[in-house]
Amino acid sequence: MTRLEMPFRCGNMEEDAINTLAQEVATYLSMHPNAADTVEGIRRWWLTRVRVAEATADMQLALDVLVERGVVVQRRLPDGRFIYAATPRLH
Secondary structure (H helix, E strand, C coil), rough: HHHHCCCCCCCCCCCHHHHHHHHHHHHHHHHCCCCECCHHHHHHHHCCCCCCCCHHHHHHHHHHHHHCCEEEEEEECCCCEEEEEECCCCC
């Protein structure tokens, strides 16, 4: 089982929906390994299907899943917001 296949439990949104969001972000990062953005930017610009209506909190949950699984790293900006990017791969 890969890190993305591990189940995630959440009371705010269906598990499958959170895992779907997480998979979409991971797929985007696999195609754009140098990409980095805030939760709002990821929700708005990265995903292939229309996700504008997705709540920022739901996208945050999906990004939290990816951070926990080591797929994504979170960095704090000077203004207090976070950006998310693919975890650097060691060769």
